[in-house]
Amino acid sequence: xxxxxxxxLLESLNPDGFLALRQEGEPHPAPEDFLCEYANPVAEALLxxxxxxxxxFAARPELARAGLAWGQVLxxxxxxxxxxxxxxxQVTRQVRARAARVEKGLLAVWLTDVTxxxxxxxxxxxxxxxxxxxxxxxxxxxxxxxAQCRFFYVxxxxxxxxxxxxxxxxxxxxxxxxxxxxxxxxRAQVRQVLTTSLPVDFEECFHGLAFRATAVPMxxxxxxxxxxxxxxxxxxxxxxx
Numbered sequence: 219x220x221x222x223x224x225x226x227l228l229e230s231l232n233p234d235g236f237l238a239l240r241q242e243g244e245p246h247p248a249p250e251d252f253l254c255e256y257a258n259p260v261a262e263a264l265l266x267x268x269x270x271x272x273x274x275f276a277a278r279p280e281l282a283r284a285g286l287a288w289g290q291v292l293x294x295x296x297x298x299x300x301x302x303x304x305x306x307x308q309v310t311r312q313v314r315a316r317a318a319r320v321e322k323g324l325l326a327v328w329l330t331d332v333t334x335x336x337x338x339x340x341x342x343x344x345x346x347x348x349x350x351x352x353x354x355x356x357x358x359x360x361x362x363x364x365a366q367c368r369f370f371y372v373x374x375x376x377x378x379x380x381x382x383x384x385x386x387x388x389x390x391x392x393x394x395x396x397x398x399x400x401x402x403x404x405r406a407q408v409r410q411v412l413t414t415s416l417p418v419d420f421e422e423c424f425h426g427l428a429f430r431a432t433a434v435p436m437x438x439x440x441x442x443x444x445x446x447x448x449x450x451x452x453x454x455x456x457x458x459x
Contacts, residue, residue: 226256235261235313235329238320241292242273248289251275251282252325261329264313266306280305284315288325291317301332312336359429359444362436367392367408370439379424379444399423404442407433411440 229236236258243250254269254277262268267277275282280303287298297318304311314330353360359379362371369387377384380395387395392405401423411418417434422444428451429444 224256226258229256230258232258232328233260235264235331237261237269237274237325237327237329239274239288239325239327241289241323241325248285249292251285252288255324264311264329264331265304278304284317288317288327292319292323292325295319301336358446359442361442363392363408363440363442365412365438367405367412367440369395396424399425404431404433407431408440408442411435 224230226236226238229238236256237254238256239252240255241249242253251273252275254272254274257265257269265278269277275285284300284302287300290296291298297316299314299316302313302315304313311331311333314332316328316330318326320326354373356373357375359376360373361369361376364370368389368391369384370389372380372384372387377387380387382395392408396404398405401421403420404422404424407418407420410416411433412435415435417432419430419432422429422431424444426448427446428448430447431445432443434441
């Protein structure tokens with residue numbers, strides 16, 4: 219129970235965890251530990267520990283890696299945010315800790331459980347990495363353009379099509395690097411996607427090759443996929459000959 223005169227009355231109602239920590243021991247290069255003066259119910263539930271009157275790192279050693287950063291917060295007054303791991307048995311959780319100096323030697327730390335969001339970020343990053351590996355290995359050209367039609371991603375097949383390494387293409391515009399020939403529609407179709415934000419499918423000719431092209435909007439840019447259909451087109455033309 220928090221008394222009405224407690225300076226932590228509002229924090230007792232905070233949906234995030236809150237700790238008031240007093241540095242223990244010499245502050246340089248980091249306090250040896252932090253004595254918990256107050257922990258709201260959410261913090262105690264999150265850390266699964268009754269903390270007031272205890273030294274935080276002694277009670278939860280896995281949090282000690284924040285000691286140096288929190289010592290800097292006390293020394294400089296500059297707030298600090300990091301993600302810490304807490305462990306109980308086989309359960310590991312990620313907790314975002316935002317620390318700020320309240321007064322000399324006293325630290326306020328707000329705790330938010332970000333386990334699910336951190337897992338989502340990791341899984342998304344893994345998925346993107348796998349997708350990027352797949353795109354890189356594709357036999358067909360695939361590239362991404364920003365709103366000014368500048369290359370910001372090309373796969374290996376695009377390098378071979380344009381005859382340049384990606385380092386030379388990055389930041390260059392489609393008009394600078396893609397010299398249109400008879401029957402080419404790529405640049406006009408890309409501009410249409412940027413204007414309408416609608417995907418388009420069309421046929422494209424380049425260096426005597428026939429492509430089935432797809433351009434789709436992506437944020438403030440366009441993704442372009444070119445599928446080589448030269449052989450298929452020749453077979454069809456022979457069939458109609």
